[in-house]
Amino acid sequence: MLQELKEAYGFIFEDELIEEINRVGKLQVVGAGEKIIEIGDYVKMMPLLVEGAIKIMREDKDGDELLLYFLERGDTCAMTLSCCLGQTKSEIRAIAERDTKLIMIPIEKMEEWTSKYKSWRDFVFESYHARLSEMLDTIDTIAFMNMDQRLMKYLQDKAKINQSEVIAVTHQQIAYDLHTSRVVISRLLKKLELDERIKLQRNSIEVLEL
Amino acid sequence: MLQELKEAYGFIFEDELIEEINRVGKLQVVGAGEKIIEIGDYVKMMPLLVEGAIKIMREDKDGDELLLYFLERGDTCAMTLSCCLGQTKSEIRAIAERDTKLIMIPIEKMEEWTSKYKSWRDFVFESYHARLSEMLDTIDTIAFMNMDQRLMKYLQDKAKINQSEVIAVTHQQIAYDLHTSRVVISRLLKKLELDERIKLQRNSIEVLEL
DNA sequence: GTTTTACAGTAACAAGGGTTACACAGGTTT
DNA sequence: AAACCTGTGTAACCCTTGTTACTGTAAAAC
Numbered sequence: 001m002l003q004e005l006k007e008a009y010g011f012i013f014e015d016e017l018i019e020e021i022n023r024v025g026k027l028q029v030v031g032a033g034e035k036i037i038e039i040g041d042y043v044k045m046m047p048l049l050v051e052g053a054i055k056i057m058r059e060d061k062d063g064d065e066l067l068l069y070f071l072e073r074g075d076t077c078a079m080t081l082s083c084c085l086g087q088t089k090s091e092i093r094a095i096a097e098r099d100t101k102l103i104m105i106p107i108e109k110m111e112e113w114t115s116k117y118k119s120w121r122d123f124v125f126e127s128y129h130a131r132l133s134e135m136l137d138t139i140d141t142i143a144f145m146n147m148d149q150r151l152m153k154y155l156q157d158k159a160k161i162n163q164s165e166v167i168a169v170t171h172q173q174i175a176y177d178l179h180t181s182r183v184v185i186s187r188l189l190k191k192l193e194l195d196e197r198i199k200l201q202r203n204s205i206e207v208l209e210l
Numbered sequence: 211m212l213q214e215l216k217e218a219y220g221f222i223f224e225d226e227l228i229e230e231i232n233r234v235g236k237l238q239v240v241g242a243g244e245k246i247i248e249i250g251d252y253v254k255m256m257p258l259l260v261e262g263a264i265k266i267m268r269e270d271k272d273g274d275e276l277l278l279y280f281l282e283r284g285d286t287c288a289m290t291l292s293c294c295l296g297q298t299k300s301e302i303r304a305i306a307e308r309d310t311k312l313i314m315i316p317i318e319k320m321e322e323w324t325s326k327y328k329s330w331r332d333f334v335f336e337s338y339h340a341r342l343s344e345m346l347d348t349i350d351t352i353a354f355m356n357m358d359q360r361l362m363k364y365l366q367d368k369a370k371i372n373q374s375e376v377i378a379v380t381h382q383q384i385a386y387d388l389h390t391s392r393v394v395i396s397r398l399l400k401k402l403e404l405d406e407r408i409k410l411q412r413n414s415i416e417v418l419e420l
Numbered sequence: 421g422t423t424t425t426a427c428a429g430t431a432a433c434a435a436g437g438g439t440t441a442c443a444c445a446g447g448t449t450t
Numbered sequence: 451a452a453a454c455c456t457g458t459g460t461a462a463c464c465c466t467t468g469t470t471a472c473t474g475t476a477a478a479a480c
Contacts, residue, residue, distance in 0.1 A: 036304060058346065058349060058350070058353075060350055060354050062354075064353075066349070066353050066354075068349070078338075078342065079342065081339065082326075082335075082339040082342055082343075085335050085336075085339065086336070086339050091221070091343070091346055092346075094262075114331060115328070115421085118325070119459065121324060121325070124335075125292075125295050125334075126295075126296070128288075128292065128296065128338040128342075129296050131342065132288065132289065132292055132338075132341065132342065132345070133292075133301070135342070135345040135346075135349070136268065136301055136302075136345075139268060139276070139278070139345070139348060139349060139352070140270055142349070142352055142353050143268075143274075143276050143352050143389055144270050144272075144274050144389075146466075146467095147466075147467070148466095166419065170424095170426085170427065170428090171427075171428065172426090172427080172428095175408050179353055179354075180467075180468075181467085181468060181469075182427090182428085183429090183430090183467095183468075183469075183470090184466095184467060184469095186427095186428060186429065186430085186466095187429090187430085189428095189432090190428095190429075195330040202426095202427065202428075202475085202476065202477085203427075203476095279429095279474095347461095356436075357436075357437070358436095378455085380457060380458090381457075381458070382456095382457075390437075390438075391437085391438055391439075392457090392458085393437095393438075393439075393440090393459090393460090394436095394437060394438065396458060396459065396460085397437090397459085397460085398437095399458095400459075400460090410458085412445085412446065412447090412456095412457065412458075413456095413457075
């Protein structure tokens, strides 16, 4: 675990903090597609992402869903962070986008490290900053872009996070992530294929434009 | 200034911190409608809102605008906070919704107080938490609600923040805030009036349902 | 091999909301 | 009073997106 920790966080945290994380953190391995946090959960551990990728989803009372953003190695979930500190329920759902390794930190350490390590404070603030930026980006996307642009952006983001220009996904899954219907997605995908920006296969899409 | 500070923040910060804020902070009075922060500004001071209300707007490259949320007494702008720490440009615009008093804190104090005062740390984290929640709320609104629902929510929020069920606003201004066109707003307002949920006058709207 | 099931393509139609154009009403300026 | 400006009401039209329905097809289950 120590090795992975150093790779993902070594250039941020001082050795002393890395060792402390190594001591108190619990490694958790999650398979692609598995749920990590559900809406309404009380969060008692703070996750540090050391490998893989996670997608963060929003859902309202009627069950309508929307993808908010992806997290990568070196990221943490600011929402969770927020929940830990505020002792409130999670407002989002986290799902492993691919096989993922997390280090879970008990929240008691949060307060301790925040006063003890400047690098930890900076990391927490930086995380909040990054997440606010992602949220702004999400808002821009749904407020200012049409569905065809959103779809293309989605495919590109997903290709990037999975480090492959071929992404394994059905039209229905895309529809859930973008909060629209399967028919709409199929229609727009076909148009993107005609424009030679993607190639369609059953259960997968090749993104030609990254 | 000390009196106002205590009223707005006395129950959060210890006396020592209040006094320090009083010493280093600069009081700034802003009239309704005046701009406080513009997109692209480098932010060198962090504002604490002691009186009034501020609206936070997002704008993309094409000049399309969208209201994100309002801030009230006791709030601070987490975006600004974020900018201060990251030394990046502002991604939002802040405009006084009504006459407003701010106390501006030089950013050097941020780092100092963060390690020195637990109440300050908690305040900063709590601010981030509150702003993330507002952003989620904004996303819910634009992703899951129709324009008529968004409009009614807007009118209610605006009535609340201005502490009056009669709000002074033109249809065009509403259209800018909700990122739609004046005609659409006029159409929907008329429908809301027929449903007896609001009353329309020239340059103002009375909200009957709060 | 046949039957199911999940996925994808497509047409036809409905609804929401954006656009253009024009009329009119209240104030303000001259 | 006449001219002007700003804000509002409304019709007609169009585009994007959502909905329903039906077809075909690949893969999996039987």
